[in-house]
Every structure is written in C-alpha cells, then in structure tokens.
Amino acid sequence: MNSPESTALWLTVAALGAWHGLNPGMGWPLAVANGLMARRAAALPGTLLPLAAGHLLAMAVVLLPFVALGTLLAWQREIRIGAGLLVVAYGAWRLIDRRHPRFLARVRPTQLVLWSFLMATAHGAGLMLLPFALGLCMPAASAGLPAAGLAVAGVAAVHTGAMFATGLVAAWAVYRWLGLKALARSWIDLDAVWGASLVLAGAASVAVAL
Secondary structure, eight states: OOSHHHHHHHHHHHHHHHHHHHOGGGSHHHHHHHHHHHTSTTHHHHHHHHHHHHHHHHHHHHHHHHHHHTTSGGGHHHHHHHHHHHHHHHHHHHHHOOOOOGGGGGSOTTOHHHHHHHHHHHHTHHHHHHHHHHHHHHHHHTTOHHHHHHHHHHHHHHHHHHHHHHHHHHHHHIIIIIHHHHHHHTOOOOHHHHHHHHHHHHHHHHHHHO
8 A cells, every 4th residue: 555645654653653762751761871881882772672672562462453353344444533532532641640650660670671561551652653553554454364463563663663763862862962960950751742642643543534
C-alpha cells in the first residue's frame, strides 16, 4: 500500500518513535549515567539497545491483539475508532493522575529490557502508536495471522528504530556537553506533555477513521 495515506501513516509511526526516544521516561538518562560511569561513549548504545528491545516488545504486545481482530474485516473501522478513543481516555487519565506505578521502582537497573517494557507499557507508549499502526497493519490482517504478525513486526521495528536514534542523540548530547547534574538542574516534567500527546494522537486517529 503506497498511497499518500500509507506514507503519512509510516511517517507518523516514525515521528512517534522519535518523540518516544526524546522522552526521558523511556530511559535514555540511564544510558548517560552508564556512559559517565564507564567514561566511554560506547556505553551509550550498549545501554540503549536493551531499552529498545523492551520498547519493541511493548509495542508488539499492544499491537498484535488489535491487528488480530482485524481479521474481522467488517469491523476494521470500528476497531480503529475504538482504539483511538482508548488512547484519548488513557491520555486524559495520565493528565489527571501523573503518579508512576510503584512496581517500576522495584525493577533493578540491570534488567533493562524488562524495565523498558514495563515503562513503555505504563506510559501508554504502545497505545499512542496503536491507532496509526492499525491503518498500516489492518490490510495485512485479511491475509491471516502470519501476515498480520509480520506487519506488526515491521511497524514496531520502524517505530523503535526512530526511538533508538533520537534517544541516542539525546543521550550523546547530554553525555558530551551537559552531564547528569546539568540535566537535573534543567529537568522538564514531561508528564503533562505526554498525556496531552496521547489525547491528541487518539483524537487525530478517530478523526481519520471517521
């Protein structure tokens, strides 16, 4: 599917990945900390790779059940609208309640893949991607679950690749020029921005589906 809509959806998937990568909540400050402790820049991508793996899994876990439902071709439009409304509701909840689940603090920093998976899930990162990814994955669902799984893997890979790239750029900039102390002094609370992003993403996807 090489239509203008398809191109726009792929660009949106990549742009959301870049946004996730820039969000400190997705873990790039951990890469900076490891780089500073190891005193070598090579530690940055080494830390971000397991974070990206966890993020990839979180995207796939959210996307696959919805795409599997796409085999019910008569309900594709309703599924996309429902997914968009779900994102809006979750974004509104994040705007109201900005507390982070306590169990995230009990995951050891050495368990980076698990930490990244849980953090992305708790922040609704997969939900933010969901409505746009459905537009790309639903057509493949008509060919059966194997094709749907490949479509989900492709979307998750593009999204996570953009996330890894922007996270690496952010980590390198802080590692090279700022350091964690400067980051702490100029920290920006993105929870409200993140919640608003979820609401806007969901509303936009509902509008497109309608």
